[in-house]
Amino acid sequence: MNEAYWLINVTLDSGFVFENERIDRTKTATYNMYIKNGIIEDMQLASTMPLETDGPVHDARKLLALPPFKEMHNHLDKTYLGLPWKSCTPVPNLIERLKLEAKELAELAETGQLRAERMLQLLLSGGATHVRTHVNIDPYIGMKNLEEIQRALYRFKGKMTYEIVAFPQHGLLRTNSKGLMRQAMKEGASLVGGLDPGGVDNNIEASLYEMVDLAVEFDADIDIHIHDPGHLGLYTIKKLASLIDEAGWKNRAAISHAFALGDVSIGESNEVASELSNLGIAIMSTVPINRVMPPVDSLHEKGVHVALGCDGFYDSWSPFGTGDMLEKAGRLAERYNWKDEYALSQSLQFITGGVKTLDHEGNRLWPKAGNDASMVFVDASCAAEAVAWRSTRAAVMVDGNLVYGGLDRESALKSN
Incomplete structure (x- = not known):
């Protein structure tokens, strides 16, 4: 990919939905990210930011991004x-x-x-x-x-x-x-x-x-x-x-x-x-x-x-x-019966060097502007689903460069 570009339609964990004082499910949102020199320089909600740019644009097609x-x-x-x-x-x-x-x-x-x-x-x-x-x-x-x-x-x-x-x-x-x-x-x-x-x-x-x-x-x-x-x-x-x-x-x-x-x-x-x-x-x-x-x-x-x-x-x-490291995280969750939404999503940290997408209150921990543009794109609605289902990896990005798969959803999934 080019040195600087917009990566649009990236799905991210954005919070939790609480029911009867317990975490019931994960909220997600779609973001546009401006990536330059391998760094996420800016992040904006796709729904509130009409993208106006003459530069390169790449479409994540609403695949979920997880920490590498x-x-x-x-x-x-x-x-x-x-x-x-x-x-x-x-x-x-x-x-x-x-x-x-x-x-x-x-x-x-x-x-x-x-x-x-x-x-x-x-x-x-x-x-x-x-x-x-x-x-x-x-x-x-x-x-x-x-x-x-x-x-x-x-x-x-x-x-x-x-x-x-x-x-x-x-x-x-x-x-x-x-x-x-x-x-x-x-x-x-x-x-x-x-x-x-x-x-x-x-x-x-x-x-x-x-x-x-x-x-x-x-x-x-x-x-x-x-x-x-x-x-x-x-x-x-x-x-x-x-x-x-x-x-x-x-x-x-x-x-x-x-x-x-x-x-x-x-x-x-x-x-x-x-x-x-x-x-x-x-x-x-x-x-x-x-x-x-x-x-x-x-x-x-x-x-x-x-x-x-x-x-x-x-x-x-x-x-x-x-x-498959995601399979390892899923097996760990099975081993300890971590089957609720929060426990499943938190089990991801054991394969990411401690990086979590959300804290217990639902505040986003990853990604943030200033982070390396390194992520795994999966065909899942949220991190909890990805762990439980060992969801298909469509693409892998390191420092803003695709190193595996592709961001065209259909071709990426067929390649797996």
């Missing part, structure tokens, strides 16, 4: 996308899964860019314009996966932003990978990752210390995967929190999965949640349906930032997954 989605837990280097169909080989435990994965790493690394690009396109078509990807750093493939993923991400410049987590999938201590992790951070990884200091590295304190030490050395944030269940996982989370506090790494760490928070009692979970909130430690969840998950509802109430991701899918770990 963020995929906050992915493994671009693992997917089989782009390769012939292959189902998952069953294994009895995590260590055996790691052994099986190690056998195919070198072969898969040769097609890393191709497979990652297939995944990125799938994520983009679903409305995700940011991805946090974990990339294996281990003795089996060295920097090969990192190089392949960097090339794939470069191809999506201007379409998606990203974070790369240097991820010691086979154990930081178990495979003596600290040197490789240091090299990965020098060569473009932006976060330090970790994995099950107890269940994989068999030394909780030493593994966590080495991970935090790397983060401090490179002034990097942390994203550690803690699958370990019950009190083993809970102890690990508590120990991590103490090291984060000691290092002064407040608001710079995340725990992916954190299954233990769903295994222990509510009292224990709430106690840890308060500590996580105070230290700004986020929780990244994939909303699994095959095991207990961390209590997102109570974590959120305690002020813990919770974000969702699709994880790796169609890979050696699992053949399932769609890459």
Whole structure:
């Protein structure tokens, strides 16, 4: 699209209709937006503003605009996308899964860019314009996966932003990978990752210390995967929190999965949640349906930032997954029975980096003049419907440029 133009007939959530002191439904309105240099410079109700301009005009045809989605837990280097169909080989435990994965790493690394690009396109078509990807750093493939993923991400410049987590999938201590992790951070990884200091590295304190030490050395944030269940996982989370506090790494760490928070009692979970909130430690969840998950509802109430991701899918770990972040938000709403209008609309924040369209009183929070002109256009009447129905994505816009689909309603919907 041109550098400056009017985008007309954009449907936005505009408030709530209250019945008997409860939110009954969402009000929407149609707006015209003036977009210049990737920024929404002006917004006017379409019904009250006769558009008079000699400049370019593009018609959103009353599609609903939502904030762009963020995929906050992915493994671009693992997917089989782009390769012939292959189902998952069953294994009895995590260590055996790691052994099986190690056998195919070198072969898969040769097609890393191709497979990652297939995944990125799938994520983009679903409305995700940011991805946090974990990339294996281990003795089996060295920097090969990192190089392949960097090339794939470069191809999506201007379409998606990203974070790369240097991820010691086979154990930081178990495979003596600290040197490789240091090299990965020098060569473009932006976060330090970790994995099950107890269940994989068999030394909780030493593994966590080495991970935090790397983060401090490179002034990097942390994203550690803690699958370990019950009190083993809970102890690990508590120990991590103490090291984060000691290092002064407040608001710079995340725990992916954190299954233990769903295994222990509510009292224990709430106690840890308060500590996580105070230290700004986020929780990244994939909303699994095959095991207990961390209590997102109570974590959120305690002020813990919770974000969702699709994880790796169609890979050696699992053949399932769609890459659709809106589906993740809908599954979360189903999991916690968030079925009223307000709860459905608010569940969107778990895939937008905390951005909501409306507050509880119905005041619009997004979009506003001055915001980036980045949005997802969906065939829905409001955000609540979009979440409940996983509504079709017609187009995706980043900084004022269409990067997926089209704004002609019929052709855009047919393309999906």
